[in-house]
Amino acid sequence: MDAQLLKLSATFPFATKIASLPKQPLNFPSISQTKIPPFPLFLNLETNNKSKIHTTATRRNDAAFNEAAYEAERLNLDAAARESMAQKSVSEAENPDDPKAWKWVIRKRVWDLMEARNIAQFPRPVHHRIPNFIGAHIAANKLSELDVFKEAECVKVNPDTPQKQVRFLTLNGGKKLLTPQPRLRTGFFSILEYSMLNPSTIKEACTSVGVAKYGRPIGLEEKIKVDLIVIGSVAVDPKTGARLGKGEGFAELEYGMLRYMGAIDDSTPVVTSVHDEQLTDDIPIEKLLVHDVPVDIICTPTRVIFTNTPIPKPQGIYWDKLSPEKLSQIRILRELKSKIERETGQKLPCGPSEKLPPTAQRRR
Known part of the structure; x- marks a missing residue:
């Protein structure tokens, strides 16, 4: 697949609106002139519904669901994936020749600041x-x-701890919640609805174990429409909507797969919730990559910011940017790649090899 590259310019006009409780409708910028046609597929990928973690959608009602066994297996699979990349796992900040080193400088500054000012909560260190x-x-x-x-009927929310309340409010508001499995290593997405739950289980359903216990796992063939995306961030620029995640790229892959599924498009708003100290003004948009996801709205404990981002949104999965190391972590991406190659008779490109970043350490 030939990927058209987007060149982002620092000369985009910026416009920022800040309000406590915004009520005005949002007008998202049209970027039809920069659209990249996605690879012509779709997507009858059959996921492995016989996996040990997700057997059927009815499992959420199975009294025999073993939470301890599920969590142990999830952690074992996650640990195995981490171990497989341990030899190559190194902070890109330590390599000044890496074109993404500047991102690690900003991330480390924010993480250090949050720890130093004690504005971080469990799990720590951040x-x-x-x-x-x-x-x-x-x-x-x-x-x-x-x-x-x-107004949203279906909201996609990242699985991280700071967005747990967003997941709760989504379910408690009677909306569909679409949540990815952490790092996509043990599955894909699960859908939860209020009708699947009761007042005693709704909070549990907002956790990774609860998603597996009560959610309905879906594959890439699912026909869904996502009305709003909530994404976690390490740092975000309120003037441009430029965002940095933790460096693993899973939010970008999730966004790309939703684009391939036809579940979202350029008009689907992207929102992030962060602390005010995570706001920054030194993310150079001209250095962002074609798959980096900008945000339309930022919510902090003190304000709501409409970025009117000029940054184009990704149009799908950019296979020529996806490293072999990243591909080896995510089963559903490997299955999708094989599916496309079988159906088209063409081999998809592969991105350059990379040194994957270190994963978080949890204090016990």
Whole structure:
């Protein structure tokens, strides 16, 4: 697949609006002139519904669901994936010749600041993760007051701790919640609905174990429409909507797969919730990559910011940017790649090899 590259320019006009409780409709910029046609497929990929973790959608009602066994297996699979890349796992910040080294400088500054000022919450340390922050529930409540949230029927929310309240408010508001399995290593996406739950299980359903226990696993063949994307961030620029995650690239892959599924398009708003100290003004948009996902709205504990981002949104999965190391981590991507190659008779390109970043360490 030939990938058309987008060149981002620092000369884009910036416009920022800040309000406590925004009620005005959002007008997202049209970027039809920069669209990249996705690879012509679709997507009858059959996922492995006989996996040990997800057998059928009815499993959520199975009284025999063994939470301890599920969590142990999930952690074992995750640990195995980490071990397989351990020899290559190194912080890109230590390699000044790497074109993404500047991102690690910003991430480390934010992580260090949050720890030093004690605005981080469990799990700690916050390094190499989407940081949980003091006031995350307040930022989530502000997000729930947005018109785009109130009007959404299906909301995709990242699985990280600081967005747990967003997941709760989504379910409690009677909306469909689409949540990816952590790092996509043990599955793909699961859908949860309020009708699957009761008041005693709704909070549990917002956790990784609860998603597996109560959610309905879906594959890439699922016909869904996602009305709003909530994404975690390490740092974000309120003037441009430029965002940095924790460096593993899973949010970008999730976004790309949703584009391939036809579940989202350029008009689907992307929102992030962060602490005010995670706002930065030194993310150079001209250095962003074609698959980096910008945000339209930022919610902090003190304010709501409309970025009017000029940055084009990714149009799908950019196989020529996907390293062999990353591909080896994610089973569903390998299956999708094989599926496309079988159906088209053409071999998809592969990105250059990379040294994967270190994963977070958890204090016990």
